Amino acid sequence: MKYLIRANKVVFSGNMQMIMKYISDFYKSETKKWTGKNGEWTDLGKFKTFIESMGYSIKDKIPSICRCEGTAVTNEEFRKIWGECNFKIKAVAERLHTDEKTVAQIVRKMKLRK
Structure with missing residues (x-):
């Protein structure tokens, strides 16, 4: 099942x-808070x-306008x-999975240039 968690501008x-x-990772919290001794969630x-x-808030259906995968930034x-990826779309895509x-x-919407 897919879930969506959204707060401010961050979407997971x-x-x-x-x-x-x-x-x-986001809150740098210890993962053991969420896992048992075997490491399972x-x-x-x-x-x-x-x-x-x-x-x-946790929703169990992701609205179509909020569909996203990978890392939230x-x-x-x-x-x-x-900038760090020297304005290369392929490099940014790999880094953000x-x-x-x-x-x-995203580059077009944000009107980013090289």
């Missing part, structure tokens, strides 16, 4: 395990409580990555 989407990983209730306390982070078409669309 994917299955619950991917989202837990994103959130743990277990405590979904505790995780949902944590998410809601941070002002996030802000506009400012995208601009920085665009997305396809070149998506990166090209």
